[in-house]
Amino acid sequence: MLDTFEGYLRRKGLRMTPQRELIARTFFGNKGHVSAEEIYKQVQKQAPRIGFATTYRTMKLLSEAGVASLRSFGDGFSRYEPALRTDHHDHLICTQCGHIIEFEDDRIESLQKTVARKHGFRVTDHKLELYGICSKCRTRKR
Amino acid sequence: MLDTFEGYLRRKGLRMTPQRELIARTFFGNKGHVSAEEIYKQVQKQAPRIGFATTYRTMKLLSEAGVASLRSFGDGFSRYEPALRTDHHDHLICTQCGHIIEFEDDRIESLQKTVARKHGFRVTDHKLELYGICSKCRTRKR
DNA sequence: CAGTCTAATGAAAATGATTCTCAATGTCAA
DNA sequence: TTGACATTGAGAATCATTTTCATTAGACTG
Ligand SMILES: [Mn+2]
Ligand SMILES: [Mn+2]
Ligand SMILES: [Zn+2]
Ligand SMILES: [Zn+2]
Numbered sequence: 159m160l161d162t163f164e165g166y167l168r169r170k171g172l173r174m175t176p177q178r179e180l181i182a183r184t185f186f187g188n189k190g191h192v193s194a195e196e197i198y199k200q201v202q203k204q205a206p207r208i209g210f211a212t213t214y215r216t217m218k219l220l221s222e223a224g225v226a227s228l229r230s231f232g233d234g235f236s237r238y239e240p241a242l243r244t245d246h247h248d249h250l251i252c253t254q255c256g257h258i259i260e261f262e263d264d265r266i267e268s269l270q271k272t273v274a275r276k277h278g279f280r281v282t283d284h285k286l287e288l289y290g291i292c293s294k295c296r297t298r299k300r
Numbered sequence: 301m302l303d304t305f306e307g308y309l310r311r312k313g314l315r316m317t318p319q320r321e322l323i324a325r326t327f328f329g330n331k332g333h334v335s336a337e338e339i340y341k342q343v344q345k346q347a348p349r350i351g352f353a354t355t356y357r358t359m360k361l362l363s364e365a366g367v368a369s370l371r372s373f374g375d376g377f378s379r380y381e382p383a384l385r386t387d388h389h390d391h392l393i394c395t396q397c398g399h400i401i402e403f404e405d406d407r408i409e410s411l412q413k414t415v416a417r418k419h420g421f422r423v424t425d426h427k428l429e430l431y432g433i434c435s436k437c438r439t440r441k442r
Numbered sequence: 443c444a445g446t447c448t449a450a451t452g453a454a455a456a457t458g459a460t461t462c463t464c465a466a467t468g469t470c471a472a
Numbered sequence: 473t474t475g476a477c478a479t480t481g482a483g484a485a486t487c488a489t490t491t492t493c494a495t496t497a498g499a500c501t502g
Contacts (some may be wrong), residue, residue, distance in 0.1 A: 162450090164408065171477095171478085172478075172479090173468095173469075173470095173478065173479075175469095175478095175479065175480085176347060177479080177480075178479095179472080180346065193446075193459095194459090195459080204491090207480095207481080208480090208481085208483040209482065209483095210460095210481090211460095211461080211462085211481060211482080211483095212479080212480060212481070214460065215461090215480090216458095230372075230374065232355045232372065234458075234459065235459075236459085236460080237482070250415070250416060250419055250421050252421070253424065253425075259419050261415055261419065261423070262355055262413060263415050265411055266408055266411050266412065268428055268478075269405060269407055269408050269411070270428075273392070273403055273405050273408070273430070274392060274430050274432060277401050277403065277432060277434075278333070278438075279392050279394070279401070279432040279433065279434055279435070280432045280433050280438060281430050281432040282395065282431055282432045282433065283395075283430075283431040284424070284428070284429060284430045284431060285428070285429045285431075286427070286429075287426060287427045287428075288412055288414075288415070288416050288421065288423050288425075288426045289423065289424055289425040289426060289427075290416060290421040290422045290423040290424045290425070291421065291422050291424065292419075292421055293419075293420030293421070296420075296422060313449085314449075314450090315449065315450075315497095315498070315499085317449090317450065317451085317497085317498090318449090319450080319451075329477085335488090336489080337488080337496065349450085349451090349452080350451085351451070351452040351453070351490095352452090353452060353453080353454095353490080353491085354450080354451060354452070354487095354489090356489065356490075357450090357490090359450090376487075377488075378488080378489080419451075
């Protein structure tokens with residue numbers, strides 16, 4: 159993962175700096191769906207000198223390198239999750255507690271392609287988000 | 301549609317003002333997927349005194365009243381479309397020309413419910429967007 | 443009709459996430 | 473060593489949207 163990032167940087171004539179490495183390591187230490195600001199705060203604890211501009215820049219680099227996937231849920235933040243390269247998944251989001259469940263459904267995926275083809279589209283990407291209340295929040299309620 | 305809006309306002313102890321009526325009429329005169337700024341510009345031509353704050357405020361009211369649906373596609377704008385109340389649909393978006401096709405697929409919808417149930421979720425809302433290249437843009441390319 | 447109360451308006455300032463600018467610093471190759 | 477760039481961090485800038493606030497308009501009361 160880090161190697162992939164380093165390879166991308168080299169290929170682009172960019173350098174793997176201490177700042178970039180720490181930001182990348184911090185990012186990979188998270189489960190996913192992290193905002194640049196969250197990464198920034200975590201990084202701050204280990205290296206208070208690192209600025210948020212560098213954090214934002216590095217998150218973008220990670221995304222360009224293909225090791226981070228950019229997600230935009232409804233809140234005003236851009237979020238990133240480690241891209242395991244092979245796995246695609248969609249999200250079930252609890253609007254009460256924010257808990258996110260990842261899922262993948264091949265039948266939905268293939269129906270999407272069917273629908274797109276029917277309209278003459280070649281799909282390059284898609285976003286499927288289901289919003290609702292998770293079981294935990296529902297039992298807590300009643 | 302306008303009546304529904306007026307009813308909502310009355311119920312909330314708010315008034316139907318000339319500004320609100322013009323903004324609402326302008327909004328309903330569009331096909332959909334309009335940003336507040338676009339509405340503002342159209343309204344400007346008929347009533348240059350109306351400010352954008354009022355436009356933004358009214359769009360939010362229309363949304364709260366249930367006659368406008370708020371959509372957030374990837375561009376930095378909040379977009380609204382008339383809510384015909386009965387119709388749900390998803391979107392196919394051309395990343396080249398911005399053309400949007402609306403579609404509905406019952407099989408996808410029901411599979412979504414199945415997936416959610418499997419994870420103990422009660423779904424209240426969902427967002428499905430397919431991004432790709434429309435046929436027109438594809439033929440233009442090669 | 444006044445008079446009063448409150449919602450509504452519009453101009454301008456504020457917000458907040460993200461990006462940009464720029465001067466200072468680091469790295470590497472010749 | 474010396475350029476030539478890439479990198480950094482601080483702060484300014486951006487940009488859609490929201491908030492503030494002084495002023496106006498409407499509805500209601502008497
Ligand atoms: Mn995920
Ligand atoms: Mn639509
Ligand atoms: Zn929950
Ligand atoms: Zn197109």
